[in-house]
Amino acid sequence: MNSHLSKLAILSVVLGVCFPLGLFLLANRSYPTNPWQEAPPHFLAAIAFIPIGAIVFGHIAAWQIKHRVDASNWRIAKAGLLLGYLGVAALPVVAFFNRPAGLHDESSAVASLRTLNISLKAYADGHPQQGFPAGLADLSSAIARDPFPAWWIDLVLAGGIKSGYRFTYIPRSSTGHGRSDSYGIFADPVRPSNPYTSRHFFTDETGIIRLRKSEKADAQSEILR
16 A cells, blocks of 8 residues: 555545534634634634645545555545535535625614614513613523513524624613613624724613724714714
């Protein structure tokens, strides 16, 4: 058996297996809710080139054994090619989930803030002793007693990250007796360096949405018109 040929075929298989392993590691790293939008671009690029490498080395190995009777290495090379092509076929799906955030994400963030303002007011009206909820998860249908209460929001928004924005909800109590009578919500880009999502947003119990470019917005920021 040609040792050089065997190494190329085995390398093709190893790279083919590394692609799904890379996706598994990506999904299990500290990128909450949507790892495709939060992971470093160079990490995603490295994962994308893994199946391409499997195809390249698989074809080289297959070409080298074309005129040799070496069934074991041929099977290994074919396995590497199969894994490589499957990985390449999956790349459009990965690219879709990691598509650059655009202006539509800013519009979605503003729409989400408006939804939260309406839902939080409805929750406070329905819980006069508690006031505003302790967290956004309290607004989701997963823990609400009624199937679709007036304050219901979707589970994605309740998770705190949607359309490339992270929503940070902070309830406040002016009386100090436990009842939350005010709140603040910060909507910040998951990737601040993205030129298409450079604006930060803020809103509170007044329902007014404010914005600031390139840095965190607050109650003194410019009002969104």
